[in-house]
Amino acid sequence: MEKKITVLSGDGIGPEIVREAIKVLDKIAHKYNHTFKYTYVDIGGCSIDKFGVPITDEGMEKCKGADSVLLGAVGGPKWDSCPPSIRPEKALLAVRKELGLFANLRPTKLFLQLADSSPLKQSVVGNGIDLMIVRELTGGIYFGERKTEEKNGEMYSYDVMSYYEHEIERIGRVAFDCAMKRNKKLASVDKANVLDTSRLWRKTMHRLSEEYPQVEYSDILVDNTAMQLIKNPAQFDVIVTENMFGDILSDEASMLTGSIGMMPSASLSSTTLGMYEPIHGSAPDIAGMNIANPIGTVLSAAMMLRYSFDMAKEADDIENAVNSVLNQNYRTSDIMQEGCRKLSCSEMGDMIAANI
Ligand code: IPM
Ligand code: MG
Numbered sequence: 001m002e003k004k005i006t007v008l009s010g011d012g013i014g015p016e017i018v019r020e021a022i023k024v025l026d027k028i029a030h031k032y033n034h035t036f037k038y039t040y041v042d043i044g045g046c047s048i049d050k051f052g053v054p055i056t057d058e059g060m061e062k063c064k065g066a067d068s069v070l071l072g073a074v075g076g077p078k079w080d081s082c083p084p085s086i087r088p089e090k091a092l093l094a095v096r097k098e099l100g101l102f103a104n105l106r107p108t109k110l111f112l113q114l115a116d117s118s119p120l121k122q123s124v125v126g127n128g129i130d131l132m133i134v135r136e137l138t139g140g141i142y143f144g145e146r147k148t149e150e151k152n153g154e155m156y157s158y159d160v161m162s163y164y165e166h167e168i169e170r171i172g173r174v175a176f177d178c179a180m181k182r183n184k185k186l187a188s189v190d191k192a193n194v195l196d197t198s199r200l201w202r203k204t205m206h207r208l209s210e211e212y213p214q215v216e217y218s219d220i221l222v223d224n225t226a227m228q229l230i231k232n233p234a235q236f237d238v239i240v241t242e243n244m245f246g247d248i249l250s251d252e253a254s255m256l257t258g259s260i261g262m263m264p265s266a267s268l269s270s271t272t273l274g275m276y277e278p279i280h281g282s283a284p285d286i287a288g289m290n291i292a293n294p295i296g297t298v299l300s301a302a303m304m305l306r307y308s309f310d311m312a313k314e315a316d317d318i319e320n321a322v323n324s325v326l327n328q329n330y331r332t333s334d335i336m337q338e339g340c341r342k343l344s345c346s347e348m349g350d351m352i353a354a355n356i
Contacts, residue, residue, distance in 0.1 A: 006066035012282025014072025020294035020349025044074030044088035054091030068308040071277035101267035117258030135246025175240035185237035261293030264300035321355035
């Protein structure tokens, strides 16, 4: 098969980790006789430096015209003082919105070899963690009206959180379908004791749950979820939640797995066009040092094969290769353990490719 992939390496460690994911994709292409055609587009700070905007219209068109998009990370202190309208993150949000990527899947899986790297006790994570966070990605407070103005003699700001019922329903369906393919357990996270958006969220999820009688459904408040994720993470299978709650809870959940560097994500639309990226940021403090962990990006590439290209076997190959490399005691510095061999970012990419 031939597929067009638009590559947004971005800033900081973005180019380093994306390079390794492409190395792994090329190995898959070779093994299965596929052709992956890459088109590189600047995004974030590097695009601001070159073009004055975090993504050009032409770049956006190249994302829309691709079969899928692979992203590294955007942003960094250099661009923190940019006006909000051209901040690096703005481009990421624009791509999500313009490509209609409303469903963000963030699988949180603990590789048992790394259980020691988790800050949680063995008694909490030792039996394994395998949950899926389904985050709504194109609505809520991220995309509501916002403003900063002078009012009553002082500065005043607001950000509006809003949801249409159809936006809740479509992410709900993704989550229920996902639960059906897993352990048939879905927790919907909201703040229905305070927020109107959450009350609409809950009502809509309840209505949907009637269509999925096999799924054991529950509602849970977001503050309680933050606690339960640490207290007893194994109680969760699929979690569905709105945009900002999902942003926060997925960073929290990533630590169950030992390192945020391990976590991939998929952002899906109603077509097969999706965007795939690790959940971590651009880590400017270690950029260019070849020590970043590329596994989150490599596993994101595996999700791309699975969800956008329907290449389940190829995706399994990548995931199994990551698992064997960990079994052979190879680690990047963020997940380094006693008795293991430390690899650089590029060596980790080589090693994963070699295990395919
Ligand atoms: C994420 C990131 C982004 C978000 C930022 C970079 C805008 O934190 O993908 O989780 O908040 O969605
Ligand atoms: Mg985040």
